[in-house]
Amino acid sequence: MKINFKKVLRDNLFNLKWRCNICDEENFNGDYFCDECKNKLPILKENKCGHCGRLTAYSVDFCDSCIEKNVFIDNARSIFAYEEPIDNLIKAFKYKERLYLTDIFCDLFIEIYLTNFSDTDFITYVPASEKSLKERGYNQSLVLAKALSERIGISIVKTAIKTKETPRQATLNFNERLENLKGAFELEKVDFKGKNILLVDDVLTTGSTVETLAKLFKKKGANKVYVLTVASVSKIKFKDLK
Numbered sequence: 001m002k003i004n005f006k007k008v009l010r011d012n013l014f015n016l017k018w019r020c021n022i023c024d025e026e027n028f029n030g031d032y033f034c035d036e037c038k039n040k041l042p043i044l045k046e047n048k049c050g051h052c053g054r055l056t057a058y059s060v061d062f063c064d065s066c067i068e069k070n071v072f073i074d075n076a077r078s079i080f081a082y083e084e085p086i087d088n089l090i091k092a093f094k095y096k097e098r099l100y101l102t103d104i105f106c107d108l109f110i111e112i113y114l115t116n117f118s119d120t121d122f123i124t125y126v127p128a129s130e131k132s133l134k135e136r137g138y139n140q141s142l143v144l145a146k147a148l149s150e151r152i153g154i155s156i157v158k159t160a161i162k163t164k165e166t167p168r169q170a171t172l173n174f175n176e177r178l179e180n181l182k183g184a185f186e187l188e189k190v191d192f193k194g195k196n197i198l199l200v201d202d203v204l205t206t207g208s209t210v211e212t213l214a215k216l217f218k219k220k221g222a223n224k225v226y227v228l229t230v231a232s233v234s235k236i237k238f239k240d241l242k
């Protein structure tokens, strides 16, 4: 295995808080981000959908994108809106092996977990296909779920495997994605009955993947399915993604 020295140094020798994790300038405020970058973070506050947690113009119980779908997810929450500079931070986490970012995201997950999902029975994650695991070397959804599980002491359960390679979904809308994902997952032998399940992922885009999994869990008798992601794409933005 090729050793990434820069990463090893960063993970083991340098305190993550010596430099701002966004602009990379020296930082003395004891936080992961410098004050300037911290003020620019698109943290989701009151202006969000009470159901899917996406950024909205003002606080609503159900946003337009939730009214006719997301029927199997009980509740979703994200730390950030998927906007600058968080989008780049997530890409770095996902594609450039900057896995130390897990700690930063996990700190913020805990706050959301405590206010929204404290009746969770177990944590799970979105499985990756073998092809994507081979390409990337890790499943970012599992990395986040594992970190959260360790921090809050709730067990992590492997609930599904991805049996079908699905083409890149970026150009498809919600319904096309749902169609695309039909038969893509197979459930593990897990007792879902009456369980409240917290599904962890990096980004909530249209929600088709988590919706597909939630449907399968509910068919097996799951009580509630919650979704926790680092960021969510607001409805206006995912129209652009189509």
Ligand SMILES: [Zn+2]
Pocket: 020, 021, 022, 023, 024, 025, 033, 034, 035, 036, 037, 038
């Ligand atoms: Zn900064």
Ligand SMILES: [Zn+2]
Pocket: 049, 050, 051, 052, 053, 054, 062, 063, 064, 065, 066
């Ligand atoms: Zn919504």
